[in-house]
Amino acid sequence: MQTTTVPDPQFRHLMQVTARPASIFVRGQGAWLWDEAGRRYLDWLQGWAVNSLGHSPELISRALQEQSTQLLTPSPALYNLPSLRLAASLCELSGFDQVFFGSTGAEANEGAIKLARKWGRVARGGAYEIVTFADAFHGRNLATMAASGKAGWDALFPPNVPGFAKARLNDLDSVLAALSPRSVAILLEPVQGEAGVRPATPEFLRALRRLCDERGLLLMFDEVQTGCARLGELFGFQHFGVEPDVLTLGKGLGGGVPISALLARAHCSVFEHGDQGGTYAGNPLMCAVALAVLDRLRQPEFLAGVRTQGARLGEGLRELSARHGLGEVRGHGLLWALELGHDGAGAVVERCREQGLLINAARPHCLRFMPRLDSTPEEIDQGLRLLERALAPGEAH
Numbered sequence: 001m002q003t004t005t006v007p008d009p010q011f012r013h014l015m016q017v018t019a020r021p022a023s024i025f026v027r028g029q030g031a032w033l034w035d036e037a038g039r040r041y042l043d044w045l046q047g048w049a050v051n052s053l054g055h056s057p058e059l060i061s062r063a064l065q066e067q068s069t070q071l072l073t074p075s076p077a078l079y080n081l082p083s084l085r086l087a088a089s090l091c092e093l094s095g096f097d098q099v100f101f102g103s104t105g106a107e108a109n110e111g112a113i114k115l116a117r118k119w120g121r122v123a124r125g126g127a128y129e130i131v132t133f134a135d136a137f138h139g140r141n142l143a144t145m146a147a148s149g150k151a152g153w154d155a156l157f158p159p160n161v162p163g164f165a166k167a168r169l170n171d172l173d174s175v176l177a178a179l180s181p182r183s184v185a186i187l188l189e190p191v192q193g194e195a196g197v198r199p200a201t202p203e204f205l206r207a208l209r210r211l212c213d214e215r216g217l218l219l220m221f222d223e224v225q226t227g228c229a230r231l232g233e234l235f236g237f238q239h240f241g242v243e244p245d246v247l248t249l250g251k252g253l254g255g256g257v258p259i260s261a262l263l264a265r266a267h268c269s270v271f272e273h274g275d276q277g278g279t280y281a282g283n284p285l286m287c288a289v290a291l292a293v294l295d296r297l298r299q300p301e302f303l304a305g306v307r308t309q310g311a312r313l314g315e316g317l318r319e320l321s322a323r324h325g326l327g328e329v330r331g332h333g334l335l336w337a338l339e340l341g342h343d344g345a346g347a348v349v350e351r352c353r354e355q356g357l358l359i360n361a362a363r364p365h366c367l368r369f370m371p372r373l374d375s376t377p378e379e380i381d382q383g384l385r386l387l388e389r390a391l392a393p394g395e396a397h
């Protein structure tokens with residue numbers, strides 16, 4: 001199986017926005033994904049850290065089935081029960097006060113940017129600038145692309161949305177240098193996911209919290225990837241022990257259906273009628289699913305399982321790195337990366353696929369692993385075995 005760059009005729013009606021293997025995936029169950037040819041893959045992409053409970057979990061089918069017979073979309077101009085329940089549950093679990101629901105991570109982050117600008121207008125004399133970070137990823141609409149720090153992105157669709165000043169992760173001096181009298185907020189991923197699982201240090205996050213308190217800035221965490229139990233606590237900020245003022249969630253919140261959330265503390269929850277909205281914002285079908293998913297993720301034994309299997313994966317990766325003379329292993333919970341020490345990650349991803357394991361090259365030199373959060377120890381061991389075969393082609397195992 002090869003990655004196509006020239007589109008195969010059967011793919012010609014889809015815009016070719018990314019390189020994809022020339023297979024069609026037709027079914028997923030738990031940790032496994034099947035292609036049209038009947039080949040089975042252990043899936044450590046899981047929809048890009050989306051399928052927190054693996055493929056097609058029964059509790060999602062049930063929630064979809066039940067809610068779809070009651071109410072799909074009454075319109076965002078009317079209240080509905082699942083969104084009220086989900087908002088209450090998220091606030092109770094996180095300590096935040098109010099929620100706005102969207103469909104994608106980019107939408108939640110765009111909402112966070114708008115909220116910060118509004119707060120700057122009403123509470124900070126018109127301050128609007130947001131400090132964001134090199135290599136950050138916040139989404140693919142125009143504002144979140146400008147907030148992101150992916151190399152080359154500033155040249156893609158000019159003119160770029162203004163109002164973002166860039167700093168470097170774990171470098172407080174760079175943050176201080178990026179601040180100006182117009183600064184209103186600092187936005188970051190507590191672990192930079194797309195950059196290759198690069199964690200902020202707890203000291204850095206604590207220093208940012210202090211800085212925000214001293215200067216009257218909002219601390220905003222993009223937890224679209226690190227939230228919803230991915231790091232072994234329900235929210236990543238709990239893992240680091242630093243509380244932001246604004247939090248965004250997405251991906252794992254829906255467990256495979258599109259839903260995201262923007263959470264704010266009361267002091268900065270300043271949207272008024274007409275400021276924010278969306279046709280599907282808080283639609284009951286997606287909220288019913290997220291409610292069922294969250295109810296599972298929040299269980300202490302579930303979170304303990306993420307930490308246990310995460311430690312098993314981290315340990316396995318470290319052993320494998322030592323055996324093969326590879327580089328650093330980074331991660332928490334069930335979000336891990338392995339540095340190869342060379343730019344061969346794309347080739348390793350292809351060899352893994354040939355072995356029946358789906359993973360991602362977060363960077364040309366770095367592999368990323370995002371198994372389902374209810375992974376079994378057998379799945380972890382099997383994935384590590386398949387990875388080792390892909391790293392050492394030709395050796396017998």
Ligand SMILES: *Cc1c(COP(=O)(O)O)cnc(C)c1O
Nearest residue numbers: 104105106137138139193224225
């Ligand atoms: C995936 C991701 C996003 C974007 O989410 P979409 O649902 O693709 O819009 C934003 N921030 C982070 C940290 C992400 O990992």
